[in-house]
Amino acid sequence: MTRTLAACFEGPGNLYLKELDLEPGPSQLLVETFQASICGTDKIAYRGDISGEFKLPRFPWGHEGGGTVVEVGSKVSGYAVGDRVVSFSKGTYAGYSLYDVPYGCVPVPEGVDMDIACLGEPLTCAVFASQVASKSMEVGDVAAVIGAGFAGQVISQGLKKGGAEKVIVVDHVDEKLDLARKLGADIVINPKKENLARAITDVTGGRGVDVVAEASGSGEGLNAASEIVRHNGTIAIYSHYMKPFMVNMYRWHEDCLNIVHTCLLHRSKEEALVGVRDAFRLIRKGVFDVRPLINRSYRLAEIREAFELEISDQTSVKSVIIP
Numbered sequence: 001m002t003r004t005l006a007a008c009f010e011g012p013g014n015l016y017l018k019e020l021d022l023e024p025g026p027s028q029l030l031v032e033t034f035q036a037s038i039c040g041t042d043k044i045a046y047r048g049d050i051s052g053e054f055k056l057p058r059f060p061w062g063h064e065g066g067g068t069v070v071e072v073g074s075k076v077s078g079y080a081v082g083d084r085v086v087s088f089s090k091g092t093y094a095g096y097s098l099y100d101v102p103y104g105c106v107p108v109p110e111g112v113d114m115d116i117a118c119l120g121e122p123l124t125c126a127v128f129a130s131q132v133a134s135k136s137m138e139v140g141d142v143a144a145v146i147g148a149g150f151a152g153q154v155i156s157q158g159l160k161k162g163g164a165e166k167v168i169v170v171d172h173v174d175e176k177l178d179l180a181r182k183l184g185a186d187i188v189i190n191p192k193k194e195n196l197a198r199a200i201t202d203v204t205g206g207r208g209v210d211v212v213a214e215a216s217g218s219g220e221g222l223n224a225a226s227e228i229v230r231h232n233g234t235i236a237i238y239s240h241y242m243k244p245f246m247v248n249m250y251r252w253h254e255d256c257l258n259i260v261h262t263c264l265l266h267r268s269k270e271e272a273l274v275g276v277r278d279a280f281r282l283i284r285k286g287v288f289d290v291r292p293l294i295n296r297s298y299r300l301a302e303i304r305e306a307f308e309l310e311i312s313d314q315t316s317v318k319s320v321i322i323p
């Protein structure tokens with residue numbers, strides 16, 4: 001039995017650490033956390049900006065992170081004490097957590113540093129989204145990304161490497177747009193400062209963007225995507241929307257838009273594992289520049305302060321928690 005401190009989320013603004021005893025089941029690994037990271041959806045839940053139908057696991061909390069195997073369940077094969085693993089399970093805001101085998105974790109590939117590997121959950125999901133969105137592109141296409149958070153920044157890089165002639169990134173926060181530019185976006189637009197539809201008309205000669213990835217998590221973002229995409233263009237939806245909203249679907253029908261959903265982890269479990277491994281292949285090759293996306297590092301003991309600060313700082317893209 002291993003005793004650890006783990007984050008307990010009891011509702012908006014109510015987050016604290018409490019003790020938890022862990023013992024790996026037959027198909028589980030006990031993992032000492034190297035690093036966890038704060039997901040945008042966790043921030044939304046902490047703020048209380050979430051509808052009641054979403055039942056989030058609250059204790060132990062957190063779903064992004066990784067670490068080193070310290071104990072192996074009796075029926076587990078293919079893992080050993082000392083292996084480096086990335087979590088696709090729950091409970092990562094903790095000193096130790098349990099990872100399910102085979103679908104709740106993947107081994108960290110040789111040659112990938114742990115600080116990057118521990119971002120495996122958000123990273124591989126965003127890489128996969130860029131791969132899916134890129135499949136709808138042709139030579140000379142203009143792509144756009146709505147939302148320059150962690151996922152949007154990764155997707156923007158993927159669309160550029162996937163062949164977009166131009167990538168346009170849209171966000172309300174100038175610092176995030178500056179970062180997107182630094183990481184390869186050709187054009188950035190802040191709709192608070194300029195008219196988005198007009199700017200897109202100028203850039204595309206009135207045609208609209210060929211492919212747009214929605215990664216803002218807001219209804220406003222999805223409606224913006226629907227507005228700027230061209231006739232017969234593609235909207236690739238990445239966001240995990242946490243409450244219902246109104247969408248103007250007039251153009252979806254009228255312009256016969258191609259709507260694709262890019263959620264890697266909600267495909268079949270087997271398909272998700274293949275997707276994760278493939279995304280890690282690209283990360284290992286250095287196709288994506290990830291380190292500039294990490295803003296701050298907090299200790300687990302400061303998790304409440306971490307959430308307060310991360311929510312108040314609109315410029316933050318991804319921050320990490322180290323036990």
Ligand SMILES: [Zn+2]
Nearest residue numbers: 039040064122
């Ligand atoms: Zn996440």
